[in-house]
Amino acid sequence: MGPAMPPNEESIGSGDMQAALASLQLLLDSFVAVASERDIETILERAVDLARLSTRARYGAAAAISGGLISAFVHAGLTQAQVEAMPHLPRGLGMLGAVLDGKAPIRLDVLQEDPRSVGFPLGHVPMTAFLGVPILLAGNVTGAIYLTKSPGQGMFSEQDELFVVSLANQTAVAMETAMLLRELGEKTATMTLLQDVAAAANEASTVDEAFATALDRVCSYTGWPVGHVYMTDESGEVMLPTSIWHLDDPARFSNFRTVTESTPLPSGIGLPGRVHASAKPAWINDVREDPNFPRAGAALSSGVGAGFGFPVLVGTEVAAILEFFTAEAAEPNEPLLDIMGHIGTQLGRVIERKRVEDELRRLDAVKTEFIANAAHELRTPLTTIAGFSDLLRRGRHDIDDATLDRTVEALGRQTSRIRSLIENLLDLSQMDLGRLTVSLQPVSVEGTVKRVLEMTPPPDGASVKFSAEEDDISVLADLPRLDQIMSNLLGNAYRYGGSTITVTARRRDGIVEVSVADDGPGVPVDLLDHLFEPFTRGSNAPKVQGSGLGLAICRRLVQAFGGSITHEPSDPHGAQFVLRLKGPE
Amino acid sequence: MKPIVLVVDDEPDVLLMVRTLLQLAGHQVLEADSAERALELLEQERPDAILLDIRLPGMSGWDMLDRLRAEETLKDHRVIVFSANIDATMPSKVAAYGCRGHIPKPFLPDQLIDTVGRVLAEAS
Numbered sequence: 178m179g180p181a182m183p184p185n186e187e188s189i190g191s192g193d194m195q196a197a198l199a200s201l202q203l204l205l206d207s208f209v210a211v212a213s214e215r216d217i218e219t220i221l222e223r224a225v226d227l228a229r230l231s232t233r234a235r236y237g238a239a240a241a242i243s244g245g246l247i248s249a250f251v252h253a254g255l256t257q258a259q260v261e262a263m264p265h266l267p268r269g270l271g272m273l274g275a276v277l278d279g280k281a282p283i284r285l286d287v288l289q290e291d292p293r294s295v296g297f298p299l300g301h302v303p304m305t306a307f308l309g310v311p312i313l314l315a316g317n318v319t320g321a322i323y324l325t326k327s328p329g330q331g332m333f334s335e336q337d338e339l340f341v342v343s344l345a346n347q348t349a350v351a352m353e354t355a356m357l358l359r360e361l362g363e364k365t366a367t368m369t370l371l372q373d374v375a376a377a378a379n380e381a382s383t384v385d386e387a388f389a390t391a392l393d394r395v396c397s398y399t400g401w402p403v404g405h406v407y408m409t410d411e412s413g414e415v416m417l418p419t420s421i422w423h424l425d426d427p428a429r430f431s432n433f434r435t436v437t438e439s440t441p442l443p444s445g446i447g448l449p450g451r452v453h454a455s456a457k458p459a460w461i462n463d464v465r466e467d468p469n470f471p472r473a474g475a476a477l478s479s480g481v482g483a484g485f486g487f488p489v490l491v492g493t494e495v496a497a498i499l500e501f502f503t504a505e506a507a508e509p510n511e512p513l514l515d516i517m518g519h520i521g522t523q524l525g526r527v528i529e530r531k532r533v534e535d536e537l538r539r540l541d542a543v544k545t546e547f548i549a550n551a552a553h554e555l556r557t558p559l560t561t562i563a564g565f566s567d568l569l570r571r572g573r574h575d576i577d578d579a580t581l582d583r584t585v586e587a588l589g590r591q592t593s594r595i596r597s598l599i600e601n602l603l604d605l606s607q608m609d610l611g612r613l614t615v616s617l618q619p620v621s622v623e624g625t626v627k628r629v630l631e632m633t634p635p636p637d638g639a640s641v642k643f644s645a646e647e648d649d650i651s652v653l654a655d656l657p658r659l660d661q662i663m664s665n666l667l668g669n670a671y672r673y674g675g676s677t678i679t680v681t682a683r684r685r686d687g688i689v690e691v692s693v694a695d696d697g698p699g700v701p702v703d704l705l706d707h708l709f710e711p712f713t714r715g716s717n718a719p720k721v722q723g724s725g726l727g728l729a730i731c732r733r734l735v736q737a738f739g740g741s742i743t744h745e746p747s748d749p750h751g752a753q754f755v756l757r758l759k760g761p762e
Numbered sequence: 763m764k765p766i767v768l769v770v771d772d773e774p775d776v777l778l779m780v781r782t783l784l785q786l787a788g789h790q791v792l793e794a795d796s797a798e799r800a801l802e803l804l805e806q807e808r809p810d811a812i813l814l815d816i817r818l819p820g821m822s823g824w825d826m827l828d829r830l831r832a833e834e835t836l837k838d839h840r841v842i843v844f845s846a847n848i849d850a851t852m853p854s855k856v857a858a859y860g861c862r863g864h865i866p867k868p869f870l871p872d873q874l875i876d877t878v879g880r881v882l883a884e885a886s
Contacts, residue, residue, distance in 0.1 A: 557773065560868035564779040567871040572786045580782055587775040 200340055203231045207344050211351045215358055217241050221251045224322055224348040229253060232337040234324035236304060241320040241352060242277065259302050271295035276309035276321045282342060283309045286332045288325065308333040310341045314349040322348065367516055370398045374520050378527045385421055387527040388497070391520060392423035395501060399513065403430055403481065403502040405437060407449040409495055416442045416449040416498060429479060436475035447471050448486045449498040456495050458487035458514040463506035483507035487517040489524040496528050550712035554598055554725070558591040601726040605711060608733040615655035615737045619761035622650050622682040622691055629663045639676045641667065646683040652758040654738050662734055665727040666693040666754050673697055674751060689760050694753035699746055708744055764790040765882045768809040770800045772818050780813065780874065787875045797826035804836060811881050816845035827859045840881050844869065
C-alpha cells in the first residue's frame with residue numbers, strides 16, 4: 178500500500194448507496210492493508226490513514242497501550258510546524274483517556290463542550306468534531322484510534338463510527354499478530370543463542386575457546402560491540418582480566434582494551450567485582466557516570482556507555498565473569514540478564530568438565546607413578562637376591578665365613594623386604610577397591626602399645642614412654658589393624674626420630690586422641706604435602722628399612738575405623754602423628 | 763697392583779653384594795653410602811673406576827656427575843652408572859655425561875663383572 182491520499186470531497190459520490198459501497202470497499206482494503214503489516218507503528222499509521230480517508234477527518238491519531246502506558250503513538254494531518262508549536266503530544270488524559278477507560282467509542286460534535294475534555298494546550302490547532310474508538314482485544318484495551326475535524330468541516334456520522342469500530346477490531350487483531358510474531362522472533366533468537374552456546378560449550382576443546390564463542394554469540398544477539406572475560410584468580414577474591422575479547426571495532430576500543438587488560442579488580446569493585454560479589458548478573462546504565470567503575474576514564478575516551486556482566490558459575494563458585502558494553506547509555510533489560518544467567522551456567526559446565534578431565538589425568542599420572550615406584554621398590558631387593566644367589570652358587574669356597582654369614586643374613590632381609598612390600602601393596606589395593614573389612618571393638622590403647630613394643634622394641638639408645646590422662650582409655654578399632662598402625666608409627670619414629678618417643682592418650686569430647694611424637698629433626702618440609710601418599714619416604718634414612726607405604730596404609734585403616742590421622746609438628750622439634758578415634762561408648 | 767673400584771650406593775646389602783663380587787673378581791673396593799661421602803673419599807683416593815647409583819639420599823648421582831665434570835682434578839674419573847631408574851631417557855643421559863657404562867638394576871653378577879672389567883681394561 179502506498180501512502181494514503183488526502184481526503185478529497187470530489188472523489189466521493191453523493192448517493193447513500195455509493196457512499197455505502199465506498200465504505201465497504203475501504204473496509205475491505207483496510208483488512209488487507211492493516212493485516213499485511215507486522216510492525217505496530219506501521220499498523221497504527223495504516224489504520225489512521227484509512228480512518229481519515231473514510232471519515233474525511235482532517236486530523237487522526239492512534240495509540241498502542243502496553244502495561245497501562247502508551248507504547249506507540251502516531252498522528253496524521255498536522256504539519257511539521259503545527260507539531261512543533263504544540264507543547265506535547267497527547268498523554269492519555271482528557272478525551273483519549275475517556276475512550277481508553279470507557280472501552281467504548283465517543284462521538285462528539287463539539288469536542289470542547291464535553292465535560293470530559295481537558296481543553297487544548299496553548300498553541301494547539303483548533304478542533305471541533307471528535308470520534309474516538311478503543312482498540313479492543315478480548316475485552317482488553319490495547320489502544321485507540323481518534324479523529325478530529327477543523328471548525329467548519331462538519332461532524333462524524335454514525336456510519337463513520339461503525340467503520341472506525343470495524344477498523345479498530347481489525348487493527349487489534351493485526352497488532353496482536355504482530356506482537357506474537359515479535360515475541361516468537363525474540364524467543365527463536367534466544368533459543369538459537371542458548372543452543373549455539375550449548376553447542377560451543379560441548380565442542381570447545383578449551384575453556385578459552387568456549388568463552389570466545391560465547392562472547393561472539395552474545396554480541397551478535399544483543400548487537401553490542403564489546404565483550405570481554407575476567408577470570409577469578411586462585412584466591413577466589415580477585416578478578417583478573419583476560420585477553421579474550423569480542424570487538425566489532427578494535428581500533429575504536431583499543432584504549433578501553435588496554436586499560437581493561439591492566440585492571441585487575443577485587444570482589445565488589447567495578448562491573449566484574451559486583452557480579453562476583455553477588456554471583457548474579459549486573460547492569461550499569463552508563464559506566465562513564467558510575468561511581469563504582471574504575472575504567473570510567475577509558476570508557477569515556479573510547480565511547481563506552483551501558484554495560485552488563487554475568488557470572489560463570491561452577492556450583493556456587495564464580496569462576497569467571499563475562500562483560501559486555503555498548504556505545505550508548507541504556508536502561509536495564511531484565512529478561513536479557515535472565516538469559517545471560519543461563520549462559521553463565523552453561524559455561525560453568527565447561528569449566529567443571531575440564532576440571533574433572535584434569536583430575537582424571539592427574540589420577541592417571543599418580544597411578545603410573547605408583548606402578549613405576551612399586552616396580553622400582555621390587556627391583557632393588559631382587560637385584561641383591563639375584564646377586565647373592567649367584568655369588569653363593571659360584572664363589573662360596575672363596576668367601577670367608579664372616580662374609581658368608583652376612584650374605585645369608587642379607588638374603589633373608591631382602592626376601593622379607595619383598596614379602597612385606599607385596600603384602601603392603603596387596604593391602605593398599607584391597608583398601609582402594611573398598612574390600613577392606615574391619616571388625617570394630619573396644620581396644621585398650623595402653624594394651625596396644627605394650628603388644629607392639631614386645632614385637633618391635635625400640636633400637637638401642639631409644640626409649641618409648643607411654644602416658645594417659647586417665648586409666649583404661651579404649652578406642653573403637655580392629656585390634657590387629659590398630660597394632661599394625663601403632664607398629665608403623667613407632668617404626669617411623671625409630672627410623673626418623675630422636676631418642677625419646679612419647680605416646681600419649683587422652684579423651685576430648687567423646688573422641689580419643691592418641692599421639693605418637695618423637696624429638697628428632699621432624700618431617701622435611703617438602704614431604705609434608707605428600708606424607709600420606711604411597712611411596713613418600715624420608716630420604717634421611719637408609720632405603721632398606723621402609724616400603725614408603727606405611728602412612729598411606731595407616732590413613733586408610735584409620736578412616737575405616739571412622740577416625741582420622743594427621744601430622745602435627747612436635748614441640749620444640751620432631752614429628753608427631755595424632756590419631757583421632759571414636760571411644761567405645 | 764689390584765685395580766681400585768669405588769662403589770657409591772645407599773643400600774648396605776647392595777654394597778655388600780657388589781663388594782663381595784668385585785673382590786672375588788680380584789678388585790680392591792672402596793665404599794660410600796652417599797655422593798657427599800664419595801666426593802670426600804676422592805680427595806684422598808684415586809680409584810680406577812666408580813660405580814655410581816643415581817637415586818641417593820641428599821646429593822643425587824646426577825649432582826655428583828655435575829661436580830666431577832666441573833672440577834679439573836675430577837673430570838677424568840671413569841664412571842659406570844648403575845641404577846634401577848626405569849626412566850627411558852636414562853641411556854642418552856648417561857652417554858651425555860660421558861659415563862663409561864650403564865648397568866641397569868636388577869643386573870646379573872656377570873654383567874657387573876664384565877662391564878667393570880671392560881672399563882678397567884680401557885684404562886690400562
